[in-house]
Amino acid sequence: MSRTPLDTVEHATETPDVELPWAELGLKKDEYERVVEILGRRPTGAELAMYSVMWSEHCSYKSSKVHLRQFGEKAPQSDALLVGIGENAGVVDVGQGYAVTFKVESHNHPSYVEPYQGAATGVGGIVRDIIAMGARPVAVVDPLRFGAADHPDTKRVLPGVVAGIGGYGNCLGLPNIGGEVVFDACYQGNPLVNAGAIGVMRHEDIHLAKASGAGNKVILYGARTGGDGIGGASILASETFDDAKPSKRPAVQVGDPFQEKLLIECTLEAFKEKLVVGIQDLGAAGLSCATSELASNGSGGMRVTLDDVPLRDSTLSPEEILMSESQERMCAVVEPGKVDRFLEICDKWDVIATVIGEVTDGDRLEIFWHGGKIVDVDPRTVAHDGPVYERPYARPDWQDALQADDANKLPRPATGQELKDQVLKLVSSPNQASKKWITSQYDHFVQGNTVLAQPEDSGMIRIDEETGLGVAIATDGNGRYAKLDPYAGAQLALSEAYRNVATTGAKPLAVSDCLNFGSPEDPAVMWQFAEAIRGLADACLQLGTPVTGGNVSLYNQTGEAAIHPTPVVAVLGVIDDVARRTPVAFQEEGQLLYLLGDTREEFGGSAWSQVVHDHLGGLPPKVDLERERLLAEILISASRDGMIDSAHDLSDGGLIQAVVEAALLGGKGARLIVPDGLDAFTLLFSESAGRAVVAVPRSEELRFNDMCGARGLPVTRIGVVDGDTVELQGEFELSLEELRRAHEDTVPALFA
Amino acid sequence: MARVVVDVMLKPEILDPQGQAVQRALPRLGFEGISDVRQGKRFELEVDGPVDEAVLARIHDLAESFLANTVIEDFTVKVESEEAVAGAAK
Numbered sequence: 001m002s003r004t005p006l007d008t009v010e011h012a013t014e015t016p017d018v019e020l021p022w023a024e025l026g027l028k029k030d031e032y033e034r035v036v037e038i039l040g041r042r043p044t045g046a047e048l049a050m051y052s053v054m055w056s057e058h059c060s061y062k063s064s065k066v067h068l069r070q071f072g073e074k075a076p077q078s079d080a081l082l083v084g085i086g087e088n089a090g091v092v093d094v095g096q097g098y099a100v101t102f103k104v105e106s107h108n109h110p111s112y113v114e115p116y117q118g119a120a121t122g123v124g125g126i127v128r129d130i131i132a133m134g135a136r137p138v139a140v141v142d143p144l145r146f147g148a149a150d151h152p153d154t155k156r157v158l159p160g161v162v163a164g165i166g167g168y169g170n171c172l173g174l175p176n177i178g179g180e181v182v183f184d185a186c187y188q189g190n191p192l193v194n195a196g197a198i199g200v201m202r203h204e205d206i207h208l209a210k211a212s213g214a215g216n217k218v219i220l221y222g223a224r225t226g227g228d229g230i231g232g233a234s235i236l237a238s239e240t241f242d243d244a245k246p247s248k249r250p251a252v253q254v255g256d257p258f259q260e261k262l263l264i265e266c267t268l269e270a271f272k273e274k275l276v277v278g279i280q281d282l283g284a285a286g287l288s289c290a291t292s293e294l295a296s297n298g299s300g301g302m303r304v305t306l307d308d309v310p311l312r313d314s315t316l317s318p319e320e321i322l323m324s325e326s327q328e329r330m331c332a333v334v335e336p337g338k339v340d341r342f343l344e345i346c347d348k349w350d351v352i353a354t355v356i357g358e359v360t361d362g363d364r365l366e367i368f369w370h371g372g373k374i375v376d377v378d379p380r381t382v383a384h385d386g387p388v389y390e391r392p393y394a395r396p397d398w399q400d401a402l403q404a405d406d407a408n409k410l411p412r413p414a415t416g417q418e419l420k421d422q423v424l425k426l427v428s429s430p431n432q433a434s435k436k437w438i439t440s441q442y443d444h445f446v447q448g449n450t451v452l453a454q455p456e457d458s459g460m461i462r463i464d465e466e467t468g469l470g471v472a473i474a475t476d477g478n479g480r481y482a483k484l485d486p487y488a489g490a491q492l493a494l495s496e497a498y499r500n501v502a503t504t505g506a507k508p509l510a511v512s513d514c515l516n517f518g519s520p521e522d523p524a525v526m527w528q529f530a531e532a533i534r535g536l537a538d539a540c541l542q543l544g545t546p547v548t549g550g551n552v553s554l555y556n557q558t559g560e561a562a563i564h565p566t567p568v569v570a571v572l573g574v575i576d577d578v579a580r581r582t583p584v585a586f587q588e589e590g591q592l593l594y595l596l597g598d599t600r601e602e603f604g605g606s607a608w609s610q611v612v613h614d615h616l617g618g619l620p621p622k623v624d625l626e627r628e629r630l631l632a633e634i635l636i637s638a639s640r641d642g643m644i645d646s647a648h649d650l651s652d653g654g655l656i657q658a659v660v661e662a663a664l665l666g667g668k669g670a671r672l673i674v675p676d677g678l679d680a681f682t683l684l685f686s687e688s689a690g691r692a693v694v695a696v697p698r699s700e701e702l703r704f705n706d707m708c709g710a711r712g713l714p715v716t717r718i719g720v721v722d723g724d725t726v727e728l729q730g731e732f733e734l735s736l737e738e739l740r741r742a743h744e745d746t747v748p749a750l751f752a
Numbered sequence: 753m754a755r756v757v758v759d760v761m762l763k764p765e766i767l768d769p770q771g772q773a774v775q776r777a778l779p780r781l782g783f784e785g786i787s788d789v790r791q792g793k794r795f796e797l798e799v800d801g802p803v804d805e806a807v808l809a810r811i812h813d814l815a816e817s818f819l820a821n822t823v824i825e826d827f828t829v830k831v832e833s834e835e836a837v838a839g840a841a842k
Contacts, residue, residue, distance in 0.1 A: 114823045227765030252824055254762070256769035313765065326767065350776075 007045040008372035016042050025052035031387050038381050046367060046374040049319040050382055053285040054292060057554055060386035063520035064552045067530050070537035071547040078546045080509045083206060089129045089199075090548020091206055092510045094574040098463055099203050100471050101133040104143070104196035104514040104570045106553035111193035114252040115160025120168035121255040121327050122195040127172065128260070128281035128330065131267050134207035135199025138449065139461050140169050142179035142195055142442075143475040143514070143568045147188030149430035149750050154183070157191050158438075159751055165195070166441040171257035172264070175450045176442035177459025179475055183430045186479065189558035194514045196570050198473055200463045205271060210278040210297035210333075214361035217339050218294070218302060221346050221353035222263050222329035225287070226312035228253045230323045259328040259351075266349035267330065275342045278333040288322045288382070290331040291357075292365055295379035298333070301364045302379065304357030318369040333359060393526035403484060405617030407603040412681050419680060420732035422612055424742050426685070427660050429611040432653045433746035434664075451578045455661065457500040457649050462578045470578035474500035474571055477516075478652065479564030480605040481620035486528040487535035490567040491623045494539045495689050496651050497571035502632030503649045503692055505582045505639030506573030511540055513550035513569050518562020520554045528565035529554075536567060542625045545571065580640055586666030586695055586721045587645040593670060593719045595655065596631055596708070597691035601682050607652040608685040627690035634713050635692060643700040643707070650691040655718075656684040656726075658693050663726055664740055672719035673729045680731050683718070695721055754803040755832040756811050760820045761792035795819055796832075803831050 083091035089103035107122025295302035346353035367375035444453035452460035458474035482489025604618030
């Protein structure tokens with residue numbers, strides 16, 4: 001982009017024929033023509049920069065918007081929802097005057113290019129979303145997906161990502177309380193690094209991203225603006241890797257967690273003194289995004305002097321300043337009388353803060369550079385009226401064949417010895433093995449409020465020391481299920497996260513999602529996306545848990561090969577007293593093991609079919625949302641009334657996986673029997689949804705059975721907590737020692 | 753024996769929090785007039801035998817694949833001792 005002469009609005013009007021590099025910036029021809037039509041002239045270089053990043057897939061949701069509307073249209077009535085979709089993050093009422101904000105986002109592409117910094121800045125970005133709502137961040141979670149565990153590139157990506165998450169989160173002093181690690185060859189060239197964060201505030205502290213009140217000042221504070229990550233997240237994350245041209249060089253940002261910590265404290269202090277009218281964090285698309293969104297969400301216009309932006313590199317052009325994705329920056333709108341106090345607070349925290357502009361009573365966003373006006377646009381056209389695509393979608397022709405390839409017909413183990421071998425194979429497989437080596441690199445307990453963290457079913461944080469009020473969060477997603485049936489797969493992800501929250505004793509309240517898919521330009525991928533959203537929206541409506549926000553990551557594709565459709569769903573729950581929580585681990589010998597729910601022959605997409613047969617086909621387990629709701633109510637009541645001492649949700653790997661985990665965590669074995677009507681294999685490996693295994697003290701047996709009976713939940717006694725082996729009567733016996741080696745040695749052997 | 757030095761620096765557009773921390777500390781300690789600090793790594797490799805083009809090429813490969821993270825860092829290779837080939841930097 002030429003800088004001489006300065007490409008001002010006036011200059012652009014006088015030189016309509018100058019060719020601009022719109023294609024290199026990722027705009028399509030018709031999109032560029034639309035910009036020209038909106039402005040009534042060619043855009044200046046700076047305007048082009050803004051439109052191109054803001055209209056990228058990553059920022060504009062242009063392919064996904066038409067489908068995402070369902071989350072609003074089908075939103076369930078919920079008294080808990082204080083702020084819904086569209087803000088930096090949704091806010092949920094959790095009682096006692098507290099509100100909780102949470103969100104999950106993707107940082108997939110940057111983490112593949114530079115695993116450590118990509119993952120680290122992913123944590124930084126989601127934490128700033130939480131601060132921007134006025135909340136103090138209290139915990140993070142990280143759902144991760146990598147290529148095959150034994151692939152050499154996974155050994156490059158995984159340790160970097162894990163160290164990045166640990167490095168940044170631990171420096172910020174935020175406990176990492178949950179998430180997942182999944183391996184599948186489909187993620188080889190496109191690992192999924194999703195990051196979630198939770199923040200807590202009082203109701204009156206909610207802040208929104210808008211700039212109102214003419215004369216109010218716009219303050220940019222935090223790190224200086226540098227040349228890092230120019231167009232990175234937006235353009236990079238909006239194309240597949242194989243069509244990367246030199247101009248789309250991976251633009252990586254480096255995070256500075258200490259700067260972020262200062263930003264948290266400084267922002268919260270400014271909130272406390274009620275100095276802030278509106279606020280926005282700078283993430284993808286940097287200043288382009290912050291100024292246009294603040295201005296279009298407010299009542300007036302905005303005037304910004306770009307010369308006042310503190311720079312790390314004085315040679316940056318105005319276009320680059322507008323597009324830079326330098327980390328750890330925020331933008332606040334402050335009344336003129338409070339600017340001095342705001343700057344004082346920033347100074348106290350050693351945070352650079354500069355007034356870069358003000359809110360005007362017009363309706364234009366105007367940006368100046370060296371005295372010339374280089375941007376003069378209606379901010380809505382940049383931030384909200386981007387292109388909307390009705391991408392064609394079609395059920396892929398291979399879907400029928402995939403579903404017809406029924407996993408229930410795979411050869412099953414016939415003898416006790418075969419069952420035993422397959423159990424060992426399952427619990428030691430990379431996906432089912434203990435992730436302790438990974439999660440132990442994260443700090444779980446910093447701040448002293450963590451009551452549950454991995455490998456529990458949900459992470460749980462106490463938010464009030466007096467009353468014991470707490471929140472729980474679980475994230476789940478099963479790309480294999482979603483590949484077999486995206487509609488059901490998305491519902492199963494929600495069901496599992498919902499169940500996980502309830503299993504620990506918390507009441508599920510609201511949902512955030514991170515939708516990871518391949519290229520929207522492929523009708524088959526678009527169909528998966530449309531189906532997944534339809535499924536998720538329908539299920540949220542039925543379960544009464546509104547979607548409060550989230551993120552879409554498309555173009556997770558290398559060449560023709562897209563990842564499995566992977567909707568990751570986070571469910572947030574509330575528990576009145578964290579002392580009432582239910583852990584996974586078996587607590588006491590002699591307690592009775594009950595299986596809640598119905599077990600059917602459902603092996604499509606199962607861990608067993610993957611581990612034993614390397615197979616993916618058939619149909620995923622049946623979804624029954626009413627059953628999930630009933631099961632959740634029972635688990636919550638049982639936890640509150642002290643009827644169960646431990647509980648574990650049944651999901652991938654089935655009952656045996658759950659029992660082995662609970663046994664190893666508790667250091668106590670289990671004797672299992674095959675109940676009437678089931679065979680040993682189905683009991684152990686079926687992945688029917690809507691199930692949990694609970695340990696009931698003998699004194700509570702009657703009361704617990706009565707409660708399940710009265711409410712119509714099938715309950716089957718399957719054994720007892722006992723000894724130092726896991727035994728299936730008449731079939732096999734495995735010592736805890738042998739199980740522990742199998743379960744815990746796999747991941748360190750691969751990555752340590 | 754010859755010594756080959758590989759200097760690794762963050763690329764100019766990449767944020768350098770360590771360098772910034774040093775820079776911020778300077779005025780506090782009474783050292784004025786330093787407007788920017790960037791911090792890097794220096795590797796000193798003792799090479800057996802003479803350093804010829806082939807050896808330098810190998811060191812270049814080694815630096816590119818192992819010593820530097822070329823996504824965010826640049827590096828230079830230079831020969832420090834006398835018997836080495838002249839002018840074979842980078």
